[in-house]
Amino acid sequence: xxxxxxxxxxxxxxxxxxxxxxxxxxxxxxxxxxxxxxxxxxxxxxxxxxxxxxxxxxxxxxxxxxxxxxxxxxxxxxxxxxxxxxxxxxxxxxxxxxxxxxxxxxxxxxxxxxx
Amino acid sequence: xxxxxxxxxxxxxxxxxxxxxxxxxxxxxxxxxxxxxxxxxxxxxxxxxxxxxxxxxxxxxxxxxxxxxxxxxxxxxxxxxxxxxxxxxxxxxxxxxxxxxxxxxxxxxxxxxxx
Numbered sequence: 001x002x003x004x005x006x007x008x009x010x011x012x013x014x015x016x017x018x019x020x021x022x023x024x025x026x027x028x029x030x031x032x033x034x035x036x037x038x039x040x041x042x043x044x045x046x047x048x049x050x051x052x053x054x055x056x057x058x059x060x061x062x063x064x065x066x067x068x069x070x071x072x073x074x075x076x077x078x079x080x081x082x083x084x085x086x087x088x089x090x091x092x093x094x095x096x097x098x099x100x101x102x103x104x105x106x107x108x109x110x111x112x113x114x115x
Numbered sequence: 116x117x118x119x120x121x122x123x124x125x126x127x128x129x130x131x132x133x134x135x136x137x138x139x140x141x142x143x144x145x146x147x148x149x150x151x152x153x154x155x156x157x158x159x160x161x162x163x164x165x166x167x168x169x170x171x172x173x174x175x176x177x178x179x180x181x182x183x184x185x186x187x188x189x190x191x192x193x194x195x196x197x198x199x200x201x202x203x204x205x206x207x208x209x210x211x212x213x214x215x216x217x218x219x220x221x222x223x224x225x226x227x228x229x230x
Contacts, residue, residue, distance in 0.1 A: 033217060033218075040222075040223070041222060041223070042121075042204045042206075042220030042221055042222050042223050043159065043204070043218070043220050044220070045217045045218065045219065048217050056217065091158070091159070102147065102208070103149070103161060103164065104149070104161075104218060105161065106151075106158040106159045106160070107158060108157065108158045109158060
């Protein structure tokens with residue numbers, strides 16, 4: 001499967017614990033995005049990378065959230081001191097970012113439940 | 116920043132009828148408008164997209180129209196089938212050259228096609 005891959009797919013954690021999600025984008029894609037989606041809502045933009053550079057962060061991304069893409073390939077999203085309001089699906093997406101277009105492809109998402 | 120409004124929030128049609136979902140956007144600089152279909156618990160999947168240099172695009176039973184002056188775009192599904200039942204999201208972004216191209220989504224339309 002050459003699509004966007006995310007793991008773990010599901011994570012249940014206790015409030016206050018830290019969690020980390022991993023995303024492997026489509027191999028030739030140099031842009032990588034993180035979105036958050038709650039039930040009944042559209043995906044909300046969190047942050048995006050162009051290669052290893054984090055170029056934009058939404059104000060939704062509090063200081064408990066950190067994302068990295070150290071070698072411009074896979075990315076991690078860490079949430080520290082989780083809160084119940086962090087429960088959501090975290091979607092990773094990637095695109096080529098070329099001048100000819102920027103079609104964004106999503107992974108299957110990582111479901112987070114904070115209890 | 117960009118704001119995308121989507122209507123209706125729910126839509127129920129009989130199999131074989133047409134379905135139309137409408138979106139408006141606020142940022143006149145937006146120039147890329149994709150539509151995603153999301154089944155329960157699954158990733159958003161791109162079904163069609165349009166860029167601001169065209170007014171209409173069609174792919175089999177699916178078509179999208181764009182009115183840049185009025186800043187609205189619509190998804191048209193003809194000859195609906197039960198497997199078209201899902202949540203549909205419109206989105207908008209500025210997609211040119213080195214721009215970030217992150218998508219701003221509408222809140223979604225839950226389409227139900229009754230056999």
